[in-house]
Amino acid sequence: MDQCLVFLLLLLMGRNGLCQQEEVCSKSVINSCDDCIRSGPYCVWCKQLDFTKAGEQEAARCDTKAQLIERGCKMEEIISPQNDKTIDKADPLSTSFTQQEPVQLSPQKISLRLRPGLSTTFRVSFKRVQGYPVDLYYLMDLSYSMKDDLENVKELGQDLFAALNKITEHAQIGFGAFVDKTVLPYTNTNKEKLLKPCDEDYQQCQAAFGYRHVLSMTPRKDEFKRKVTEQFISGNLDSPEGSLDAMMQAAVCGDKIGWRNSSTRLIVLTTDAGFHMAGDGKLAGILEPNDERCHMENNLYTQSTEVDYPSVGQLALQLEKNNIQPIFAVTKNVEVVYKQLSKMIPKSEVGVLSSDSKNVVQLIESAYNRLSSKVTVTHDNLPENVRVFYTPKCKHAGPAGESEGVCDNVYTGEEIYFDITVIAGACMKNKSFTIRPLGIKDTLTVTLSTDCECQCKDPLDSSHPHCKDKGRVSCGICNCNEGFVGQFCECSIGNKDELSMRASCQRHNGTDCEGRGDCVCGRCQCHTTESGSSYHGDFCECDDEHCEKFQNKLCGGNGKCNCGTCECNPGYEGSACQCRVSEEGCRTPNNTVCYGRGTCKCNRCECKEGYQRPRCQTCLGCPDTCQTKLSCIECLGFGSGHCSENCSKSIHHEMVDQFTIQSKECKQKDSEGCWIKFKLDQLVGEDNYRGEILKQRECPEPPSVIAIIGGSIASVAFIGILLLMLIKLLIHMKDLKEFKKFENEKKKSKWAEADNPLFQNATTTVANPTFTGE
Template sequence: MRCSKKHSTNLTPVDSGNKDMDRCFFLLLLLLMSRNGLCQQKECAKSAVNSCADCVASGPYCAWCQQLNFTKSGEQDAVRCDTEDQLKSKGCKQEEIVSPKNELQTIKEEPLSASFDKQEPVQISPQQIRLKLRPGLSNTFTVKFKRVEGYPVDLYYLMDLSYSMKDDLANVKNLGEKLFEALSNITQKGQIGFGAFVDKAVLPYTNTNKEKLLKPCDEKEQFCQAAFGYRHVLSMTSDQSSFRNEVGKQFISGNLDTPEGCLDAMMQASVCGDKIGWRNSSTRLIVLATDAGFHMAGDGKLAGILEPNDERCHMENNLYSKSSDMDYPSVGQLAMQLEKNNIQPIFAVTENMKTVYEELSNMIPKSEVGVLSSDSSNVVELIRGAYNRLSSKVTVTHDNLPDNVGVSYKPKDCSNPEAPSESKGVCNDVGVNQEISFDITVTAKTCMKEEKSFSVKLLGIKDTLTVTLSTNCECQCTEHNDKNHILCNGKGRINCGTCSCGEGSVGQFCECNVGDKDEQSIRELCRRQNGTECEGRGDCECGRCQCHTMESGSSYYGEFCQCDDEHCEKFQNKQCAGNGVCRCGKCECFKGFEGSACHCKVSEENCQSENNTLCNGRGKCKCGLCECAAGYQLPLCETCLGCPDPCLTKLKCIECLGFNSGPFQKNCSEVCSKSIYHKMVDNFFMSGKECRQKDSQGCWITFKLKQLVGQDNYEAEIQKQRECPEPPSIATIIGGSLAGVALIGIVLLMILKLLIYLKDLKEFKKFDNERKRAKWAQANNPLFQDATTTVANPMFTGE
């Protein structure tokens, strides 16, 4: 995008430049909005529907066209269901489009109070609204809050009276005046109560010896009260002398193990409101002072106590009567009761217990932790600081939220907000009489059969907003009084633009009569792939399937009634895990969930590889796990089993990239440059697989390959020098060839000579053997005659 700097005649260059910059900024903003989905087009699911009600339930942006003659003959009524823009483009008039909208009605909205007077102050507005929502279509409204000056405060001091707190008790007996003085700086309507706890008076927590039960302290300790679990000492009062007198009567006690029964005491102080004296309109605080940890649910088994805590009040004569019969409450139980009764705990603990109680505070909304000095002398200042932090932190949340309803919160007019959340909205550092607000977005995910309610409340404050919620899933169509409308061939009435045929008539426009002669060919139109007629879920009427209604009240749908929205995959016995909507047998997950049953939160944490990529670019992250491409191994698709050796598969590219030779020489950049990043080196520097291969010219190439992110993405280091064989000598080759030919000829002659010799030798041996075996007859040849002439040499003397 290029921004012009043409100057108008009536603008200075600076003004013109500013305008151009504004224009560029505006265009850039639009681009970012479109990329973030803010400008995305609304869509409607294209699943087949049978009626306007089916269309409305298909999605928040689905609308129905009730215009007569909108569909063509034989065309499915599903074409009437689409987005408003699409229906208009198809020719449907705006006044003929049916699309239920969200409705918000404010029932009660009293103005916020400026200060506390005789009447109960109003700190949240509005107080009651009614919402009628289209499923999937969110509705946002604003809730205002003002922290009232002088709001009453009820402070219940709950103290650990185990032996290690002896010095602390002595100081607390003298704290009454300072506590009331601190409250008076906050409000003129402050009250203080007092309670004490140790632990269950059973083994192994307390020595059950009769004498030790009466005096569990050290023998030298003169003033020691009997073992007890929790005792309510003083109900809420504004009388300093009453506090001083009742607390002054308290003495230390003791037990065996280090953890105490803190949770037992806090539970009873929360649920026994009438005995503690909590006022209806007040900020309720419990200050828990201790130097030890706490027992929680399950620890009671050590004493054979198996009955779980029932979260009820069991106070008799100001003592917790079920201490030895009922297990400790869980942290979750205690947190729920504190929130239900608008009580905010302040944990005043010693330095060694700070970490333990900070962990506990993280699980209990609207709670604070402060560190006591060794003798609790700083407890007043600790309470003052904790109260200021609690009262300046405004947390809005909800309870009794109906199923398939989502709520999210976004702080407004807040100088120190926390990130928006689906469970709560938080604004910090809110001053007295400062008005802030929250945008609350409510979404109904499915149609609701009946009206339901839930409360939006501020933690630690009694005021609430009641939201009455229902869904708008019905089509308000134009009524046609003509029972025999001409569009329906005089055999039916119009309902939302479609025909409802009378008895004996069927078809989109009631054009067929039941029992037509060509019924068989008509019924074939209702069979998908020559299967069962309308999948056995509907009746074939005039070549169109009229789907049945299920026992639940919803209908099958689709051209062949092949779809329903009640038989999708389940997880933990919930269809689509409660995190999606069933559409034609498949789950369509809500934002933030995925999986075939929407059973997984969208999370890429376990799919992140060391190079900050998902599954090393060789797979997809689903349900928090990698689904690797063929051959690559879990968990992060790093290695591949059964994959071809890259030394061989990348050899041709290495040859063309490094030495400009080989089969890919002509199109090397197109084939290889995108998959291999290479550099020529004398020595290797990177880690990777070392390869040594022969190229097309018979040379040895040495190189290293390192697979990068993705399946076909490598980094290569190629040694600059190839090891190629020396070229052959022509003279040597010719001389060698001639010598070779001669040598071969001589060898062949010698072999031939040897073969002839061996054959002759064999024949001679055969002749000789036959000769030796021969027997000759001694007879004269009658044809032979001896010589008859004798010739003598006269010169021969005979010597």
């Protein structure tokens, strides 16, 4: 579908397009058959008298053919205008060139009558005639840098004619020259420099000029040589030249150049410099845009200093209009510039000249072969809201496209074809456009009209029984006579019971027809919705558009929307009819559906609260079954505890022939404090178990009072002693810490050993004579 997206609008609902579109009718406001067929290419109208129901909008007659037939419209009662094409002129293709006008494209005239939006395709054939005439106009840059090239061109006449005679016996050559506008800053306007713009040492120099036509088309090579020999080099100031000026005049001055009506027209432009284009003239104060008209007097371009250079678009338009194919023979330094120019000019080629232009004949011959072997078909003057698409049918076809069709490597005498698809997007009458191969005179004129009115062939009588003899039938609907209204003209205007009839159109004393229709003759005639379908119901309370969609299709394409609800076709289900009826995806290993804990919808289990997909086997967040089923096990197994009414339903003691989903062993304390060990088998269904007691209850022995009292006293005494020992230990540790602190302080003390400065020795010492010293 990649290419289909590119041409989606072009081939919208086209039978012959690349994309096969689904036939749909996008209705808007439909009041008649004409409105219907203008709504889309697949909208058709049912004119069957009894097709619509009472009160139903006549817009229901407008739909696709398949939908109308399905609703009961007979095939012969369907109005569906089809495309029609008539070939008005188709002369056979010529096999070789004669003096008469050769035919290379067929047909030449075709008339199309189209349904708006519906495409039609026709085929055109093309064959290049053997020996078709060639007109070659040699347009040379005569600025000073081309002086060596001019000397070689003067000797080219015989070689050029020899090369052209290989192609055709009917060849002609013309010659023209150009430099640039003779104003500053392009040319030195000093009087002496205008007369001799070349270097002072170069004697053979002609006065400055913009463009000069030298030789009209001639089949005589001696005349070509003589005229070219008379030419001398000229000069200018800046590098770019006035080549576009010269090409424009050569294209629009056909009578002076001598272009023949039936010929391949070539302009060979030789230069070693770039070109000036539109806007550059402002540098010289030239503000007048190029008018694309011929201004030649005495073979000289007279408006060179008055009007600006042409734009590339203007030049391309005139070259295409006059079937002229340019060959740019340029030097290597400007090859890139002219290749970019060639991309903007259809049917043009670029070749690289040698430094002295000696290879120009081979260059022209190669470029001509490339041009003539490439056939490009396009159109002119395309009317608004008309689109054309080309599909080439040849060995070397280019990609299909809207603007042109291309076949390459086409040899002379080979017949090729183009399938041309035309689509008219709106109503029109007698519009025409032209299809033609680029560079070739042959054309195909397409005249286009559209069918936008129904031809129903109604009876001429003004009173028809279907309309209660109060109106006539027009394409199946009643056009009432003056003073009567209603679907069948059954009511007269000004009826006295109008108020009571209006009340019958109101539901719960609300608005008339819920604001979605008109009350006519006591019945609602419902309006159409935004998409073109009708509201319906006694009070227009329903529509068939607001149902759930699947894959962007209303009711998945597998059902019908009826008043907001999908009514699925047999074999489909789901809120949007998106699923086939099947339970394969919901089947469990024991061949149940969702283990009895849910329903199968759209081949998937919709589980009850808590149970988990895919097949509702496990329950997430459900309470522990060992705990919840304990009371029932105790009640049913031992006759104690609380016994609810659901115990006998949810717990089975006998063997039950059902598939076990999973088993679980439990050990719980009952209401009497006894341990019960039991097994629960989870069965199919919700809250359905099989219980089995694994062993008798284990109840604990009653406690000993003496042992409890003795143990309590011993415990208290032990704890008291332990606390006293702990207190004693803490006191001892505190005293030990204080003692260590004292010892540390003692070690840190330092006693002074210096003499006391206040102390004086005794002046007299008296010894005891009796002291023995012992």
